[in-house]
Amino acid sequence: MCGILAVYDAQRRWSPEVFSKALNVLASRGPDGQGVWQGDEVLLGHRRLSIIDLEGGAQPMASGDGQALVTFNGEIYNFPTLRSDLEARGHAFQTSSDTEVILSAWREWGADCVDHLEGMFAFVIWDRRHRTLFAARDRTGIKPLYVGQSDGAVVFSSTLAPFFELPGFDLQIDREAIRDLLVYDYVPAPRSMLRAVRKLRPGHCLLWKTSEPFPESRSFWEVPRCDDQPIEFHELVERCESALDRSIQRQMMSDVPLGAFLSGGIDSSLIVASMARISDEPVTTFSVSFQSGSNEAPIAREVAEQYGTRHVEVEAGSIRSDTLLDTLGRLDEPLSDPAIIPTRLISAVARERVKVVLSGEGGDEVFGGYPRFLIQDQSEGGGLGWARRGLKELLDRAPFPIPGAGRIYHDLLSPREVVEWERARFGDGGYPGRQLRRLLTLPPESYSPQDYLTDWREKMQRYSVGGKEYDADTLMRVDMLTKLSENHLFKSDRASMMESLELRVPFLDELVLNEVLHRPVHAKIVGGRLKAILIELCKSRLPRAVWDRPKHGFNVPMGHFMAVEWKEAVEELLSWGEQSLPIFDYGALRAAQRENQRTRMVARTLWSPLMLIAWFRAHPAAKL
Template structure:
């Protein structure tokens, strides 16, 4: 696990080694164990190739340094991530006659590319963002893993290309334009995150998940190599028992290969079904107690620590806990925004950052439960999507708009989930319904806030383009191609690496995704709480109190903090003379939201969180709007 940065620059843009070092080292937190730098001229001397690398040593600690060049000097690689099936690939390559000097997955990646060229990317069972220079072909290959667990940002400049694991090194490049992307602002308000390939910088784009890009002679061409199996695989498994057995075997292997490490590791344990299933499976493959880490709050209604303790006790883990206090949360918040390179979408980002700092004192890698809901249908929206089509067929649109929704909208704030369900049930446009589920602002509300018309068309229509008949599978496809890479997985990478720790996610295994895609809809959402196959697989392993408890998500009491000890902070961020947001968003609208929240008349926690984070982002990156 590492941080990479580099460039392919024309003659007029060439830079020295110190610039490469300085920009790469902005990601020291991603790789405090070592560094490497490489400058190279193309054969025609028209372009300069620069590679910078920060290393967090987990596999082949002594021999896996980067940039790594092949023995014959043809290939040079910088790589962020892990190839979990590298031992199996290595055996296959040895049988083909390839030789290895190290025990690292980095060298396996190089030799896999030598053997299978761009087809190698589809063979990797892992998470990665890498850059490989092919001297013979005079081309630069950039690639990002199937689900987008690892980031890769690109900036095409006049006369060159920049790329990196984080945005900060790119925008700090000499002469780089930090022009703000107003289109991204509208999408941020609608989604609560910036959907790819956009970022808040006009010049910076995300390489989308499941894509590789080839740069050659100053031209960049991007290709999709992966489509989530939920969109391409027929639900052919007829027996629920067979489905459970298929899941158990593949999930067990997904966990086992993610325990490959030459450094100490553990697991993040929330006390929910997903992380508990990961820990239970790790225990099967560990000869010593698994180290587990949990985070919670003094406010007991927001804390799941009791549930995590129950799981830790059952499996005899070496358990560690972190209580998040408001002051510590505030101290870490601005750094979290800087590391993310964007406004922090979820309140849980900051506690995960704090937990990662704590965990990194004793381990270098953790397994987590991210992705289970998006793979196996764990959200209430997944169960609702199965009957929304019927509701819309039975319920005339005007009746819903004029009678049903106004009644629901008058319900108190505590019925917020019912309100979202009612709004989503009446929304016939798939794009807008996906936004509704995550509680973003409506198009009308966002336009009122900004005082201008918005383009509600997504920057990448792919997440909405599956054409699947099953509404559940359409939603899962969207989750796996937009919500996950641009929000939850982005959080997982940036917040864990901000604390210098690697996160591995067994539920985001491509082979597991292929197996689950073979299950019919009712095997996923047919039972209470969804993830029916997962719950059945864990029925004799996890406590019933864990399997049957209601899903609550990881919530942070920021609403109470905003209206309590941090009222002045909210005022400064949003309505003071120094606030940039106050000049971007309708002043009367913003003042009303703040006044209603601080007085307790309404709870505007989500929208206030979004706009405060926007303000913090603008300040962190010194962006003029």
């Protein structure tokens, strides 16, 4: 993984020195080298984390004739076979890197080159002959790519951070992004925290001939719709086993030390089992343990012992307030998933021993691992008796916050409302509209609180079949387009890149996606059994404790941490916000703080506002 930055600016307002300063804020993404190319009206920059072809893969890289240049972040897993295909078509190669394969693919197929690439990637190509910029982001959004426009300049970047280093760039906040962060816990693509910057959506590319108006991006891949062709369960298991093993084998390709995160859950344990069978050397594995809340570390140890891994375990209690504040302060965009904190901790420990890790991200979305996927068709919703409706209304209007209100509220909702509530809610209360207006002091018309679910509903409608708008098949596909890329993969990317660690996700390899995604939910969740395919694989590979138990997930005991280990950080952020960020009702936040100190039950209500406060504190140039 690396950090990339590209600028097209006919006015040449930013010198190479200014550009290099902006590029340097991506240094943790690429500590092994920096490259800058300047020509025409274009600046291309690259910060390199050397993984493959350590001597010959420097970027930005030019084609043999110098007419096309690329800056690229990621890994192309099928590049050896793609290279052979291109050589048969007459292309010659000077390095053994996947970057050069991208350039040759561009010269051979143009914008259709993305159809041939398998892996995780975000890149920008400048074609000097045709004066064309081409940018692309991988199918599931493993690698980030932002696109900004300001006064005629166009900027592409791995993160939001470089935009703050470009003098004169428009840093006006998108207030609807504030709403989205509070509601979803993340900022959904294409929106970003800055109004002038948008995320390139997963599976999208952008082709711009600079003599023409700047275009919209286009989709080169979408989550496939259900293909309900019959297949025997045992045959599907065998096919998935083969696809997963092959994906892990090609993702173990590396010229530097490699290991794996091992939580003790099904996904990471299967990856470690496969790695151990493939590798001639013991696999190096890493896990996090919690003294409070759910703790899967003992199961991770059992898997490590079975496969003889070099296992390293880190205690999450070692995350102090200063570590929390440092992590939040380094986020280019706020995220309310608390798992980013222990993920950074384990990434730091892993980076001391390896440079690449494999992770189980994506297994739940692809194979049906979340309890919310057990829903039946909820298109018609359901009715409430007058008493239940009255109680729901009282909770919706109740003083903020009420400990445990979320659980009560959940039980009062219709089936369709439950689906929406689990996708978008604020804190421990009910629907976000009134809660947002109660907490935020911004004018409601500036952040449209009533529209918080509009984009999500449109995606649900697009993937619905036969009027079954809220069934599990639809929900699983929309999760791939939203929460997976902009929450889970964002978390993994930012946490690992803070420590200059490359993180790979075999469950999102095209070999696996092509085998599984088009299958209907009843092929993945069998008889109410979540991830039935993977459980079947586990039976012959892993201890029973891994697969014969309820799902826990990577849960951080937030109530406890915010009341004890992170108490000083919570106080520091609230005090700064009261003095410097007048967008919240701090009386309500202080009430939530006191209630959590007493009950440990309203941490979620307080956490998302704290993420915004931390982000604004770290980005004082942002304009409300």
